[in-house]
Amino acid sequence: MRVTVDQDKCVGSGQCVLAAERVFDQRDEDGIVVLLDAEPSADQHDDVRQAALVCPALAIELAE
């Protein structure tokens, strides 16, 4: 799985951090997404899919 995020689209809701905190974080100043791991291990995949599903800005793209 390869993860990409679009920081311009991101609205800083933090839903991705709630779903998969080992893969996503937020910038201190404005809460915009920071990708911690672009190729997460298999045990993270369900959480990452959940993050992409609930992102209100559709700012997370997955290539599987």
Added chain:
Amino acid sequence: MTDTLTGPAGQHAEQTPEYPMARADRCPFDPPPALSGLQDQGPLTKVRIWDGSTPWMVTRYADQRALLVDPRVSADTRHENFPHQSESLKARREMGRTFINMDDPEHARLRRMVTGPFAIKRVETMRPAIQRIVDDLIDGMLAGPKPADLVQAFALPVPSMVICELLGVPYEDHDFFQTRSRVLISRKSATDVVLTAQREVIDYLDELVGRKLAEPADDLLSKLAAEQVATGELTRRELANMGFLLLVAGHETTANMIALGTLALLENPDQLAILRESRDPKLIAGAVEELLRYLHIVHSARRRVALEDIEVGGQTIRAGEAIMLPGEIANRDAEVFTDPDRLDVTRDARRHVAFGFGPHQCLGQPLARVELQVVYSTLYRRIPTLKLATDVDRVPFKHDGLVYGVYELPVSW
């Protein structure tokens, strides 16, 4: 006065259902049956609102989400066809304008000024303070007379104290802004009363921002005053407007989730027992999501205007037409949630749209989640005998509210 053709393509007035609809007796937690029924009829239908206009009603979860994130859809309340919630909300469309009623890029520029403090990890650091507030209020309620009104003794003070602490608004002034925010979220409030209430709160915050500029403290208004007002990014009035949005939004929504959520759990004792007996933060967090899904307390439909022609379910919403998206029926869409009318605190409900979707999704949701997690994991454990002190049919529900809930909840233990 006669009914004339008001909808497109010769749609007759009598065929167009009136919105809002009435809830069914004895089903206070369910959306109005006539509203839920629209979902079975199709993805897109017209309804008639207070001013006689007939916006599109988008009934299904998938279409609502797609439209809420679609840049061809505008949240700008100044659009001539915008489907306002009431005459008074229409009247105050220019007053206190904030990013909630703007489109990108202006919306993103302003919203990003306040997203940092609501980031997940920042809000998580507030959990111990929120736990203390909740414990103290429960102590106070237990020491007071029975029955108690859970709304006044607990449900309203929790979010009120939390948002005051975050913003740096003196909690001693809570009577002042709580009475006014109550006026603002009632659909029945007269226009002049609403305008006065809003102006008074904004004036109050404007003056408070002035004090924060002179004597900054460790709070969000001081930070924004220093970073945005002192640098000319925002005027003092614009920050007061933003503070108004955060203060009002932070009050009624969470308060209603606490009180109505407690009533829903008392009416579903098997579900309450699961929460009361659990020490698992994951289960508690999941239960919060399910109560958000099930209750979706914003019972006033999200409102937008199409900027271009948009296809939905084989029909076309034309550029300039008004759109309404009632999340309470999206959260009960059987295509997405199995047995949607059942409250099941163990289900995975995280896809719900209780906080909306798209760029305008609720800014304060991380804070609301932590508050509700602390409340639901503490209140029923500390008061295991909590019970309703009246008949459920006698509970005054907020049928006239833009945000649904209860005016009072008499409880005993």
